[in-house]
Amino acid sequence: MEEDNITNTIELQDPLDYPKQAWTHFQLVHQKSPLIQCITNFVSMDFMANTLLSAGASPAMIHSVDEIPEFTPKALGVCINVGTLTPDWLPGIKLAAQVANQFKKPWVLDPVAAGGSSFRLKACLELLGLKPSVVRGNASEILALFKGCVDSTSKGVDSVHGSSDAVEAAKSLAQQTGCVVAVSGAIDYITDGDRVVYVYNGVPMLQKITASGCSVTALITAFVAVDPSHAVEATASALAIFGVASETGMDMARGPGSLRTLLIDSLYGLDEATVLGRVRINHL
Numbered sequence: 001m002e003e004d005n006i007t008n009t010i011e012l013q014d015p016l017d018y019p020k021q022a023w024t025h026f027q028l029v030h031q032k033s034p035l036i037q038c039i040t041n042f043v044s045m046d047f048m049a050n051t052l053l054s055a056g057a058s059p060a061m062i063h064s065v066d067e068i069p070e071f072t073p074k075a076l077g078v079c080i081n082v083g084t085l086t087p088d089w090l091p092g093i094k095l096a097a098q099v100a101n102q103f104k105k106p107w108v109l110d111p112v113a114a115g116g117s118s119f120r121l122k123a124c125l126e127l128l129g130l131k132p133s134v135v136r137g138n139a140s141e142i143l144a145l146f147k148g149c150v151d152s153t154s155k156g157v158d159s160v161h162g163s164s165d166a167v168e169a170a171k172s173l174a175q176q177t178g179c180v181v182a183v184s185g186a187i188d189y190i191t192d193g194d195r196v197v198y199v200y201n202g203v204p205m206l207q208k209i210t211a212s213g214c215s216v217t218a219l220i221t222a223f224v225a226v227d228p229s230h231a232v233e234a235t236a237s238a239l240a241i242f243g244v245a246s247e248t249g250m251d252m253a254r255g256p257g258s259l260r261t262l263l264i265d266s267l268y269g270l271d272e273a274t275v276l277g278r279v280r281i282n283h284l
């Protein structure tokens with residue numbers, strides 16, 4: 001990663017040049033190497049940490065309620081994921097959100113399987129009330145948050161809806177909460193309740209790699225941490241960069257197992273020409 005021409009703030013003089021924005025965000029993550037505190041499920045810890053490291057960020061999987069008052073202020077962003085939530089984790093999770101707010105650090109919520117049980121849904125809605133900068137979920141998760149009720153068709157962590165099914169719900173949720181809402185899937189949609197930005201990168205095989213969603217949420221946290229005043233754009237950049245890494249990884253992959261490794265390698269080695277040539281972001 002070249003250190004030349006790296007800006008400290010994102011200039012949105014040409015806000016429609018999304019590939020250039022994505023490259024600038026990516027460079028900024030390398031330059032600042034933000035410490036990202038991740039309170040996440042046991043399934044995702046390894047892949048999430050490796051995703052952040054290969055993108056130039058510095059992950060720390062720290063969740064003890066005893067450490068949060070001292071540790072969270074040191075982080076540049078906090079990623080909160082409820083994937084393997086139990087009641088004993090909730091006080092620490094809520095405290096981390098509150099401390100992040102107090103210290104004006106962006107935090108990002110991944111409402112894994114939000115519609116799967118009333119315990120999980122209640123926790124996610126309470127966390128949403130603490131105003132994350134961004135909430136990123138698959139379509140079923142965003143629909144469950146919007147409707148505020150358990151989904152009888154829920155398939156747990158996997159979506160039973162297409163991402164386009166949740167765009168209007170995402171817009172309303174963003175308007176109600178003041179958060180940026182991202183719905184992932186074949187097309188990713190990012191909205192602040194007013195604008196909707198689309199990301200067309202990625203490969204279907206990402207659905208066969210557990211914790212790919214969790215990991216892209218962590219990457220979003222790193223991108224928003226280095227450009228908190230442009231949360232929509234930073235979120236779109238992170239989703240696009242993760243998607244591009246999966247596309248280039250897919251060229252050599254033989255299945256989900258090798259793609260997982262190749263995605264990490266691709267993310268580590270992404271260059272400007274590949275990002276500018278492959279990022280596909282648009283808006284209405």
Ligand SMILES: Nc1ncnc2c1ncn2[C@@H]1O[C@H](COP(=O)(O)OP(=O)(O)O)[C@@H](O)[C@H]1O
Nearest residue numbers: 138184185186188202203204206212213214216
């Ligand atoms: N059909 C698809 N085609 C391309 N990319 C996809 C597809 N489905 C999911 N993705 C990508 O996979 C990543 C995880 O998204 P998703 O599978 O929706 O999350 P989750 O694992 O939380 O359900 C995102 O970067 C998303 O863009």
Ligand SMILES: Cc1ncsc1CCOP(=O)(O)O
Nearest residue numbers: 041043083157211212213214
């Ligand atoms: C399988 C599983 N079970 C609880 S959390 C988890 C990981 C979910 O990861 P993702 O939402 O990224 O697919």
Ligand SMILES: [Mg+2]
Nearest residue numbers: 112157213214
């Ligand atoms: Mg998920």
